Amino acid sequence: MTSVANRERLNFQPGSSSRTAEVDDTEYYTISGTRPYFDVILSRTHVTPPYRLNLPTRMVSELPSKLVPMVLTSCGKTWETFYHGRGRGSTKRFGWKRFVIDNDLRMGDCCFFELMECSTTKIVFKVIILRGTLPLGEGAGDGDTPETAIFIE
Template sequence: MHLFVNFLESGYEKVFAFSIFEGLMCEGSFVCEIVKPVVDPEMAKSSSNPVVELNGEEFWPLSGKPYFDVILTKSHVKPIYQLGIPAKLEPVLPSGSIHTVLTFGGKSWEMTYNGEKRHKQFDRKSWGAFVDENNLKAGDGLVFELKECNSTQIGFRVQILRGDIPDELLEKANREAEKPIVIQ
């Protein structure tokens, strides 16, 4: 059983979950927290778009442009390095092989978006380089916000939400996994 409590703070939604599962950053016993950007139309209109730095990584509110998010699995971060683009973006993205730029942490990675195939995806070699250079692991969450899209180029601004859970919490979760938390 998972109990989620949401509240907004400085343009970010904080989600507290009273149970342990892959992909959440945890603090304390069975209390997990994930910071997830939310769309704030007023903040998107203002010229001062706040950026929050946490553990050396940057986070910011979404601007209202199309985006998708993904929790990485082994197939995303190990050879075959495969990341499919969700169908919800198909109406926005062009068909064909399009030059694509991912930006994160002040750096850019060039790759090809393959929109001709039935399963739309980034080319595996360049996606693998992005994964390796950013030390991505299964359980990490990524948010891809569309910044540029035309017939010759696509640009995504990427946020990385690290999914590392301290070993001591994982061990405790494994020992107590069969003891559900009941909230009445």
């Protein structure tokens, strides 16, 4: 994994492009900034049975209120699933077990979901994965306590 300092080498500007850039043989993807998106830090229920991910209310308003085929894309690969846009209350979810397993997602990882396409017949999300083990500090335990907090300016 490449350090945060490499952002300068990329002229990194969040939301500036949906293209990929390559540094030290690692691809980086960005959110376009013009489409709806949400992020989630993964917990146990996201990455173990029942592999459940509920959508935030602000995203639900962008999606159809019915069962719709959905595609998750990440790093040039795709996973087909379904969005369950009907149900009790505002809880809307989609199946993503295969995506979790294939990408070895773990508690503490963060996923950004950008809505690329949305209709009553198909939904497509681009997913950017940030590993919870991203090496931001200089040593073991950095960021674990207020005394070892990591400040990003």
